[in-house]
Amino acid sequence: MLVTLERNHLLKSLGHVHRVVERRNTYPILANVLLKATPEGLDLRATDLDIEVTESVPAMVGTPGTTTVPAHTLYEIVRKLADGAEVRLETSGAEQMLLTSGRSRFHLACISPDSFPDLKSGTFGFNFSIPAATMRELIERTQFAISNEETRYYLNGIYLHTLEVNGKPTLRAVATDGHRMARAETDAPAGASGMPGVIVPKKTVGEVQKLLDGAEGDVAVEVSDTKIRFTLGSVVLLSKLIEGTFPDYDRVTPKNNDKEMNVDRAAFATAVDRVSTIASDRGGKAVKLSLNQGQLELSVTNPDHGTASEELPVDFTTDNFEIGFNARYLLDIVGQIRSDNAVFLFNDAGSPTLVREDGDAKALYVLMPMRV
Template sequence: MKVTLERNHLLKSLGHVHRVVERRNTYPILANVLLKASDGKLDLRATDLDIEVTESVPAMVGQAGTTTVPAHTLYEIVRKLSDGAEVRLENEGAEQLLVTSGRSRFHLACLSPDSFPDLKSGTFTHTFPIAAPTLRELIERTQFAISNEETRYYLNGIYMHMLDVGGTPTLRAVATDGHRMARAESDAPAGAKGMPGIIVPKKTVSEVQKLLEGAEGDVEVELSDTKIRFTLGGVVLLSKLIEGTFPDYDRVTPKNNDKQMNVDKQTFATAVDRVSTIASDRGGKAVKLSMKEGQLELSVTNPDHGTASEELAVEFEPESFEIGFNARYLLDIIGQIRSENAVFLFNDAGSPTLVREDGDAKALYVLMPMRV
């Protein structure tokens, strides 16, 4: 293999594919990126056996060929080369790849491409385009609530499914860790009708989110029973889906919360952050909300460090009400509110609370209370 290409093009493609490669691998071949030179381009592919990312970059191919080299090492080499430099990749036998740029020379150990795994895609039953900004927003509004608890693996991703909302076909994304739930939706893309409910793994969600940064075009989404494939420009990401049943989130979404509080989002977030400074991790970072006659008092009690409190003006009609929350969870949700005001809907101190934007029903959040 002999191939010459521009450093910035190679760096961009390596940046997309090398991220899926784990730092520690049971199988040495999984630490490598597959390089295939042919027909005026260099194809790059990396996988961790759950996700596979492929991208092509234009190149001058002097001799076609295929090899594999350590992904993170190659990425770091190319990253440290001069901006706009020319990079030459050339096999030295079957066991080494020579990387040359200007006066820099690197000899990298190769592994045979014959043993590089191929994440078979199978047959896709549903294909549809979705605007990159729309998909990005669905992910951004729900990703923070994905669970990290491995025993409940079916919560380790974002659940996406189709439903009818007021006669409008809608694509909804939901994530929960049992303490909070995030729900966001958009009008269904053309062609998504009849798609099965799927759970997209957390790592896949993170990689797709990075690919979508600054993207404005359409993303092509393809689904099978066990896999999902995203195509954006020249990047193709193929991933396994989580096999399991997502819980009936609608059952735990409050329907009769009638105590409403409207509060300035930024003022509230700043106050919660301030008083939670002395909150104890042992106590679950608990902050108490006490509402009375248009006033909200935020308070924290830490037996080891003392107390903190702060008062805010809010819109609240009932005579008085008290409830406690984990401060970090509360800040995570407030961070997703796009309107100036956040709307809280309470039932009682032991029931889930609804949080939404002022006048927007496209996103909804549920937060479980704490005893304080």
């Protein structure tokens, strides 16, 4: 194999594919990236057996061939080369690849590509295209609520599904960890209607989010019963889905919360952050909201460090209402609000609270209260 290409092109592609490679692997081949030189250019592929990322990069191919080399080592070498430098990759045998750039020379150990795993894609029953910015927003508004609890593995991802909302086909993303729930939706693209609900794993969500960062145009999405594939330009990400049943989130979404509080989002977030400074981790970073006729008092009591309180003007007409929340969860949700005001809908101190943007129904959040 003999390939010559521009360092920046190679670095960008390696940046996409090497991230799925785990630092520690039982099988040495999984620590490598597959390099396949064809007359059309250089293809790169990496996998952890659950996710596979492939990208094609323009290159001058003198001799076609295929090999695998350590992914993270190759990425670090290319990252440290001079901007705009020319990179030459050459294999004369099966055991080593020579990388040269300017006066730099590196010999990298190779593993035969024959044992490199192929994450078979199978047949995809649903195919649609969606603006990259829209897909990114669905992920950004929900991914923070994904659970890390391995025993409830079916919560370790984003539930992506279609449904009818007011007679319109809608694509909805939902995530929950049992303490808070995030829900975001958009008009369903052509080809998505009727798609079964799938749970996209957290690692896949993170990789797709990075691919979509700053991206323009559309991303193609293909869904089967067991896998999902995202294609953005020359990058293809194929992932297994989480097997399991996502809980009936609609059942825990409040329907009759009639105590409404409107508050300046930025001022509220700053106040919560300030008073929670002395909150105890042992106590779950609890902050109490006390409401009375247009006035909100945020307070924290820590037996070891003292107390803190702050008052804010709010739009609230009910007398004497108190409720407690985990401050970090509260800040996570308020951080997703895009409007100037955040709208809180309460029922009672022991029931879930609904949080949404002022005048927008495309995203909403549910937060479980704490006893304070």
